[in-house]
Amino acid sequence: LYHRTPREFDAASGALMEVATRLVRLAVERARAEDALRESEGRFRELAENIQDVFYSYDPRTRRMLYVSPAYESLWGRSCASLLEDASSFVAAVHPDDRERVESQRAAGGMQLSDIQYRVTRPDGSVRWVQDHSYPVPGPHGEIERVVGTARDITPRKQADLDLMHTNRALQMLSRGNEALVRAEDEQELLLEICRLAVNVGGYEMAWVGYALDDEERTIQPQAWAGNEMGYLAEVTLTWAEDDPRGQGPAGRTIRSGHVVVNEDILTESAGFHWRAQAGDAVGQVGRELLQQLHFFPARLGHHRREQRQQPEVALHDGQRNFGLLALFSAVVAKTRWEEVKLLQELSANLAYGISS
Structure with a gap:
């Protein structure tokens, strides 16, 4: 403190000095806190x-x-x-x-x-x-x-969990399917049991098996089904004829090629699913959800053929030609799980063997 004239340092001056010192200290501390806050916020934003x-x-x-x-x-x-x-x-x-x-x-x-x-x-x-x-x-x-x-x-983690779940289901289907091959007393019982296993164990919304006939229209005739079929199979006429628009869908392609056909979303025009509008009319909005995915698995045998939807479809084969297919429908659109598809192919091969035997 400065005065114009000399004087003794009295109590009032001491109190003034104490207040001034306290204010300066608070100002310095506040400035330091603001600097620290800005630095902390900067580090947080840099991290975030x-x-x-x-x-x-x-x-x-x-x-x-x-x-x-x-x-x-x-x-x-x-x-x-x-x-x-x-x-x-x-x-x-x-x-x-x-x-x-x-x-x-x-x-x-x-x-x-x-x-x-x-x-x-x-x-x-x-x-x-x-x-x-x-x-x-x-x-x-x-x-x-x-x-x-x-x-x-956490999408990658959830997808890995989902893939593992589906693979385990396919393994259970394969194991239970082999048991059905041993227990079934006739062909129709075997076909029904495989379809039921696909729905109850595999988690599919609908499963069906079809045979490829050698009639003039090359009809694919449903033989057995399980799940939410809701009259769909009665509303459509399937064929494996290459020159027929109805045969350009996954079922017909499966029969002709003998390869697995997978449609991740059959309601898209590119899926080539000829009956998607009729299927929607037959089963309503719930059915439209069921039609999202279809897998067709070819089956080979001497006299017939078969199919199904997610779509995977697998052909049935008897060593000579494709005679039918196994089709599986899923309620959701999902990326193809090829490990699951391989197991389902093995199931369809065992099914074809059981039928031909």
């Missing part, structure tokens, strides 16, 4: 913007998204700006089958820790699995100030 997990911060009181990291754009397929503008778009992108669970969690206002899995449908129609972990951040008076969380893409 360079990893694949999505970081987000949400205000449950105003239902406003406070922050979301750039990884949101690659996982959700939507811009961060669109989410910051409309927080409800976060849930709107969730798969309809999972949306209720996610909405319930958000409606709780983040009052507790949350760790859920759900699917996100991106604008291009692709679906990704998300693991979402969030927790509440209380304010100074104990109220929930915001909810922060991370969302991780």
Whole structure:
């Protein structure tokens, strides 16, 4: 402290010095805290913007998204700006089958820790699995100030689990099918049991076996089926004739080629599924879902032929020619699982052997 004239350092001057020192100390500490906060925020943004997990911060009181990291754009397929503008778009992108669970969690206002899995449908129609972990951040008076969380893409893990499940089912089908070959007392019983196994053990929505006749129209005649057939087979006329438009579908191609034919979505025009409109009319909306996938497995024998839908279809073969097929329908569109297909091919080969024997 400076004075214009000399004077003794008194108690008032001491108190003034103490106050000034305290203010300076507070100002320095605040400046240091602000620097540390800026540095911490910089490190956080550097981390959040360079990893694949999505970081987000949400205000449950105003239902406003406070922050979301750039990884949101690659996982959700939507811009961060669109989410910051409309927080409800976060849930709107969730798969309809999972949306209720996610909405319930958000409606709780983040009052507790949350760790859920759900699917996100991106604008291009692709679906990704998300693991979402969030927790509440209380304010100074104990109220929930915001909810922060991370969302991780776990699609590869879920797909691996799904592939393993389907392979195990196919193995069980193969094992149970071999048992049926031994126990069946006649051909029709064997065909019905294989179809039932495809539905009850393999998890397919519908399975059927057809024989390829040598009549003038080269008809494919259904012999046995199981699952949600809903009158579909009675509504269509299948053929393996190459010069007939009805024979250009997966069933006809399976019979003619003897190869497995897999249609990942038979409702697309490129699938060549001639009867997709009739099948939709016959079985309604549920049936349209069942028609999403079909596998046709060729079977070979001396006198006949056969088929089915996901579609895989496998031909039945007796060593001379394809005489029929095994067709399997799945309710969902999915990428082909070739390990599963190989096991189903083995099942169809055993079935063809059982019939020819």
